[in-house]
Amino acid sequence: MILVTGGAGYIGSHMVKALLKEGRDVVVLDNLSTGYRELVGGGTFVEGDINDASTLDEIFTRFPIQVVMHFAAFSQVGESSENPLKYHQNNIGGTITLLTRMLRHNVLRFVFSSSAAVYGSPPTQPIGELSPRAPTSPYGFTKMCMEQILSDCALAHGLRHCSLRYFNAAGADESATIGERHDPETHLIPLILKVAAGKRDAITIFGTDYPTPDGTCIRDYVHVSDLADAHLRVLEGLERDDLPTVFNVGTNVGFSVREVIDSVERVTARPIQRILGVRRPGDPPELVADATLLAETLGWQPCYRDLDDIVATAWAWERRSDHMKSS
Ligand SMILES: NC(=O)c1ccc[n+]([C@@H]2O[C@H](COP(=O)([O-])OP(=O)(O)OC[C@H]3O[C@@H](n4cnc5c(N)ncnc54)[C@H](O)[C@@H]3O)[C@@H](O)[C@H]2O)c1
Structure with missing residues (x-):
């Protein structure tokens, strides 16, 4: 047990x-x-x-x-x-x-x-x-x-x-019956999805001058x-x-904040209003896992490799949890 x-x-x-x-x-x-x-x-x-x-x-x-x-x-x-x-x-x-x-x-x-x-x-x-x-x-x-x-x-x-x-x-379970529900929400994907759902006006990008290809922070989802x-x-x-x-x-692959917003726009087919803000103290420019040890020791590989697929499960949950609250 x-x-x-x-x-x-x-x-x-x-x-x-x-x-x-x-x-x-x-x-x-x-x-x-x-x-x-x-x-x-x-x-x-x-x-x-x-x-x-x-x-x-x-x-x-x-x-x-x-x-x-x-x-x-x-x-x-x-x-x-x-x-x-x-x-x-x-x-x-x-x-x-x-x-x-x-x-x-x-x-x-x-x-x-x-x-x-x-x-x-x-x-x-x-x-x-x-x-x-x-x-x-x-x-x-x-x-x-x-x-x-x-x-x-x-x-x-x-x-x-x-x-x-x-x-x-x-992301969320493929059934969309359970998912991310933090209050206050501080995680990027659910915050952007709330903009797509019309519950927030815009997403603030904290820092556009990082030493990354598009200037925004990179994370491994x-x-x-x-x-x-x-x-x-x-x-x-x-x-x-x-x-x-x-x-x-982790997945050994990183996506920038701008790439995540683009993904949400593709998945939801809704435009996301962006506000360009300043860096937050303590935010590292890039955090990407080397998860080789987990793969080699236990044969683990992520099934979800495409960011749009991850976002799609979170969007299904966002829409369903919205429906549950209003019903
Ligand atoms: N979400 C992430 O991306 C992430 C990343 C790295 C590590 N983690 C770690 O994973 C774990 C789960 O994170 P999450 O995102 O699901 O957070 P969450 O807040 O959704 O879940 C934490 C759960 O623990 C319960 N809890 C907190 N303190 C408790 C206590 N004293 N006694 C009993 N229950 C208590 C809460 O009610 C909640 O249900 C945490 O330890 C977190 O630090 C999360």
Whole structure:
């Protein structure tokens, strides 16, 4: 049985769906701080907090949990600079509580949602797992810190763990019944889609003078279902044998902000109003994964390689969730 923390969130809900499809038994723990109960498509749902030791003890006593997949965290980079302790408390403090209770109940397998934010602004692209970690935000620091804590727990307690450093998760399940729903939304694709849907007037491009071919930032967009598939392979790997403790999850291909806007215009057949803004502090010009290790170790390849296909799934979700709200 698998415990998925944060399973009512964007990526966690896709993970739950993928696990259920594989016939796995799932318990979801989520405090619904940024998640939605209706995104959880099955399994046993527990509304509760990873900071609450008694809830965790109850879960580990009641259910034969063998693996924890840990998605629960706060993840807004900008907010983490304004309110770092909120991030330290939840992402580090909460995860330590979770690990402590796991170890107490002899649960020794852990899959962790890390982030490309651990790399900060690396000078060379694509970024391999051995690139130095130099986070530029408290959010990135919390992820780096947890990776280290997991290594310490492996040495001291025999914890078998794997951290997946996601690049930009994007898109929605092909059924369009679950998808990205952050409030406030800070991710580029859903923001542009809101312009296409007439819910926002324009998209601001933060910085047009970066040292990139069209002057705008380049990111690596990995489809959320491909991300879930990477986790399934890691889960099987952890159950089978020893794995590397860190994998990048990305597509090895980057798209600029202008290219993403162009893609949304193609997919939605609607014009997107653009506002040319100044750079935001801390935004690296380019973040593209070298995900060779994941491909070579576990045979993972993204199914979604075409940006328009990724955007199309997000657009289907945007239109459907719009319909659900107005009905
Ligand atoms: N979205 C991305 O592109 C991206 C990139 C890199 C890493 N990540 C990481 O992936 C994970 C999931 O991200 P997401 O985009 O799905 O975010 P999300 O906000 O949609 O999901 C997080 C979920 O965790 C829950 N949660 C938060 N704190 C909790 C707590 N103390 N107890 C119980 N539940 C709690 C929230 O209610 C929410 O359902 C996070 O750890 C995030 O840092 C995301």
